Amino acid sequence: YVLTNTKKEPMKKFILLRGHQGSGKSTFAQEQINAFQKQYPDAEIIHIENDLLMTDENGNYRFTVDGIEQAQRKGQAMMLNACKRAKQNPQQPMLIINSNTNQKGSACIHLMQQARKHGLLVEVYRLHNFYPNHHGVKEADVLAAYIKLNNNRLREEIHVKAMQPMNAETAALIEEMQQFSQRELDYDENQHTWVTEKYLRLGRRDFVAKITKRYPELSVLKYKRSVFYDNRFDEALREMRGLVIDNHNRIIVRPFKKQFNYSERIAKDSKYPLHLDDAQRVDAVVKINGFLGCCTYVALPPEHPSHAAAFNHQVIYSTTGSLDSDFAKMVESHCCQYEALFKAYPNHTFLFEITDAKDVHIIQERLGETLIGVIDVATGRQFREDEVNNIAAAYGLQRPPMLENITFGELKALLKTVKHEGFMVFDAATKETLCKLKSPYYLVSKFFGRSNENSLGRKLDKKHVDEEYYPLVDYLREQRDTFNTLGEQEKIAFIQRYLENMIE
Missing domain, CATH: 3.40.50.300 (P-loop containing nucleotide triphosphate hydrolases)
Structure with missing residues (x-):
């Protein structure tokens, strides 16, 4: 058996x-x-x-x-x-x-x-x-x-x-x-925003509304990462770069809108195409290589639905994605000394570039806080650079260097020699923000120095790189037959040449 x-x-x-x-x-x-x-x-x-x-x-x-x-x-x-x-x-x-x-x-x-x-x-x-x-x-x-x-x-x-x-x-x-992705956006005239009640109700696939710990009556709106690599930006999502709203969908903190890199705006599939002639006159503000800090003194009138909320008559310190993170706490530690300024301009969002020893960046900068903008929360009006200069001078705040009324061709030539992140570019006549212009030094240093990805293929996946490299990724897809025949060092040289020539 x-x-x-x-x-x-x-x-x-x-x-x-x-x-x-x-x-x-x-x-x-x-x-x-x-x-x-x-x-x-x-x-x-x-x-x-x-x-x-x-x-x-x-x-x-x-x-x-x-x-x-x-x-x-x-x-x-x-x-x-x-x-x-x-x-x-x-x-x-x-x-x-x-x-x-x-x-x-x-x-x-x-x-x-x-x-x-x-x-x-x-x-x-x-x-x-x-x-x-x-x-x-x-x-x-x-x-x-x-x-x-x-x-x-x-x-x-x-x-x-x-x-x-x-x-x-x-x-x-x-x-x-x-079907909302096929829509024409409505505009809220009362709040001067594309982030309408309808958008907040129907557009949730494209953004995250994160309730804050410090003030549970507030939420931070941030577009999803997939919006970048699927090219789904619209005017409402451009505002959701740390936009803070209350429980009644009223805007409380209003940071900069999303601004695109020059390489993104001249890409063939850009939703925001831009043509800048070399003779066009521009102003250029040096970009500081840190992180964005937002400071807003909230002073709501009695008729406002959030008048009794805990955040009223407080300075709100935030970043592009949080009021609670360590970065938001760093913003407060750097900027709380300017509370008198914030209270002098209630319901205005003051924007700083923060450089801190705890936040290591490719470009070495002087540690501290640099005032880079002011926005009226109620209207969305961004102060002109000369207005910001006057505020900075009155309150002893540092401002980034600025080049005024130069040709775009001159700026591109200068860009090839600088050892900083690059410039924010404005129309010299209208003062309209045109684009971000990243320097070859910064792009090459960041791409090969900061990424912890060992695989070059993974580095070239849009899900794993920042948006300034998307044109590079698209170019390499077009050139994949040539690119794939190269050895690893030859591929690196190929990429370096492209990054250095992007501004031609």
């Missing part, structure tokens, strides 16, 4: 749920848990859900920015520890179930790989119900999550038929959001 071992290995399973807020994930998760426990009464169950982790022992749920970050970290630790226990205890049945929205495909794949690495069977379910969500998430955010999940499908996800499908009104709104 041949003895065979018919004993089954204990079941170890990881279930990943995907769905927008109100899709029924929590209910579906509990059904899966009940079914697993019925089959394996002694099983260990690990249920990972941010909402559960932000609910106290009395059943009270409270959303905060800190709370969600802590829940995410705790969930990651729960997943890792459970996977380790699964491997260490082969005879113990186990179910790990993650019932977050799980919108990002790459994060889902990481979780699935982690589970499989530790010997767990993996199942992925996508929920499509449209129940009222329990935590008052705005409809625009719910539908943006639904659309994002549709655009980031996983090959092996199982679609669960909806018990509560979307109604016709919701379907129409989703269609409107999906």
Whole structure:
């Protein structure tokens, strides 16, 4: 007789749920848990859900920015520890179930790989119900999550038929959001902005609205990285470079609009094409190689809907993406000494280039803060350079060097010799901002000195380089037959020649 071992290995399973807020994930998760426990009464169950982790022992749920970050970290630790226990205890049945929205495909794949690495069977379910969500998430955010999940499908996800499908009104709104990229933008005359209520409701695929920890009544708007490499900029997204709004969608902090590099504006597919004749007269301000700091003293009148908010009558210190980051704290440490100036110009955003020893850049600059602009929050008017010079002189602030009324040809010739980042270029007559002009010295130094990518191919992926290199990436695609025949050092020389000739 041949003895065979018919004993089954204990079941170890990881279930990943995907769905927008109100899709029924929590209910579906509990059904899966009940079914697993019925089959394996002694099983260990690990249920990972941010909402559960932000609910106290009395059943009270409270959303905060800190709370969600802590829940995410705790969930990651729960997943890792459970996977380790699964491997260490082969005879113990186990179910790990993650019932977050799980919108990002790459994060889902990481979780699935982690589970499989530790010997767990993996199942992925996508929920499509449209129940009222329990935590008052705005409809625009719910539908943006639904659309994002549709655009980031996983090959092996199982679609669960909806018990509560979307109604016709919701379907129409989703269609409107999906078609929004084809729209003509509306303009808000009252706030002097392209960032309208409609845009905030329908355009969520292209930007992030990040609630701040310091002032939860404020959100920072920042265009998504994909807007760069998919060439999806519009006038509203150009404003979302750290634009701060309150809970009523009123603008509180207004930084510079996104300005494009000269190489981007002369690219054949540019949405903002520019032709500058060498004889055109321009003004040029030296670019300081630091990071942007914004300082705004908020003074809202009694009739403003945020008059009673905690941020009113405070100086808001921010960067292009945050009020809470270490960079925002550096802005405050550098610029709090100028509070009298900010209060002298209430509801104006003062813009500084900050250079700090903790923030290493390619170009070595004098450490400190340099005033580079002032913007009226209410109207969006950017002060002329001479106006900014007068304010700087009155308050003892440093300003960057400036060249006035020179030809663009002269500026390009000078650019080849400078050892700084480059220039901001303005029309000498109208004072309109035209472009950023980066120096070959800066471009070459940054491309080969700062990138930590070992693979040249990865360096030349638009997802891994800054926008000033996009024309280079496009050029190399056109020249790929020639480029691919070169050795590594020859490729580097090829790239250097192109970067140095971009301004011709």
